[in-house]
Amino acid sequence: MEPDGASEASVSLREVGEFGLITRVTAGRAQPGTTLLGPGDDSAVVAAPDGRVVACTDVLVEGVHFRLDWSSPEQVGRKAAAANLADVVAMGAVPTSLLVGLAAPATTPARELEQLADGLWAEASVVGAGVVGGDLTSGPALVLSVTALGSLQGREAVTRAGARPGDRVAVCGRLGWSAAGLAVLGRGFRSPAALVNAHRVPEPPYAAGPQAADAGATAMIDVSDGLLADLGHVARASGVAVRLRSAAFSVPERLVEIGSALGLDPMDWVLTGGEDHALVATFPPDTALPDGWAEIGVVEPPGDGGPAVSVDGRPHEGDAGWLHFAKF
Template structure:
């Protein structure tokens, strides 16, 4: 195998990566032409795009290339899930330094494949360019299957707020890695590869979810988007949140508050949704709060135990 991506060349790199990527039955024309052609049985396509920039969203000394591939796919697939849709296809753009080991790029493709293949999601194309840092840009497509999209704007007073998936785990892993440690492995792996509750988005839509989003920047911050879009107030019951044992152990060792990680930590990509109060939710959905009409003095619209949260509500890519 060539040592670096420059040894492979642009089209050699594209060909080597493409060989590792899945193509499902919904792909009418796959990689190799100017564009791919993907079936859209619903006549509508759900689309989302996300970027991972080296040393901002991942570090090569913290995460293997396959981890980055998993994460790049997962965070985009979660956005499709959050609309109540089924993910169908991805395109991937890769910016790479000339001296990036060719094996790293191919392992990235393996991570993409491993995340997508069990879902029947196809990686149908993309691009590679030269850049100073590794940049992975993913666009994901999804199918609503005849249903209406579940947006952030439908929450109603009287609804309950529920979460499906883990919260705070990725932030615990980030805190561990930031201090130069590699254990506990369970939280470090949560930072490297988010565990998306696949299928929960379509499930929520069928159950009558009134609004939904994925938790990528922190529970309070992302619920704040729902509150703002819906014009409501959301209150979180901290006693209903799952603060798992590994989070408590890490927080105790680091002198931190694990509840803060659950409330404001990002990158777990759990799903948060609002439902009418009479809906019987499956066990994997945990009711954590309620929706009420918003008053004039309710600030950003999200409270914890009836009070404004004293601290940063989540991640802001452009914060100082």
């Protein structure tokens, strides 16, 4: 029996049931042309015209990656989708679809999960992708696992391992905004809204990934854990050193203002803050950077210490970014 409108907000997942919730979150949704068979069967069928599929997965755990007293369920859904879609475009691919695994306590309001699904669908639609299937189970906490699929459309994948000495290092997208928003929320504030919302819902430069691949990018990664940490992955995979120039970074005035108010250095947010999902890539020295990309450093041969990332010739003091298992 379906609940009436007055009690809709209080209906739990236990009352709606697994298949009732699936019906609610999939009914009436439009799929892109790449979805040949969407939700409702044992598996989805997604077109892969050139025979290759780019795939990635992220897991978000309540209390670790998001808090529902800081973000709405819709914002959590958008953030979960964005984290995966950014990984796809960082390979130079175009996202096609999302698969979603969800664990939640039976007492979770069904409406919250519907709003979470609204966020997943909304973010997927930004890049023309669809939510094609997934799984739902009970669990002691809200855990969201999202798998994204993408198409290279005939391109070669841009990996972390292609950077070469002499390449230019460039970035596209915002840096430090999510970290600044997290610092604000951690102090009990809800403004400036621009920074707080940057933490709640990142805005990856989706089109810039395929754009960089077409321009000849030799290596690329999205900034999920922090610029220095993620460039460290590129340096190690490529066997090179990366030298950044602090003067190449323009720290937004909003970050400067809130850093001053909180007694924190906004440059630390820019260099080590994660979850903005900007893209950072390396390009051959004679390649013109695509629109929207800004040069921030250069790739060099590894020094005596091996592959590394430095700023103005010096290693960064402190953590280079988020360390998942060092925080617990």
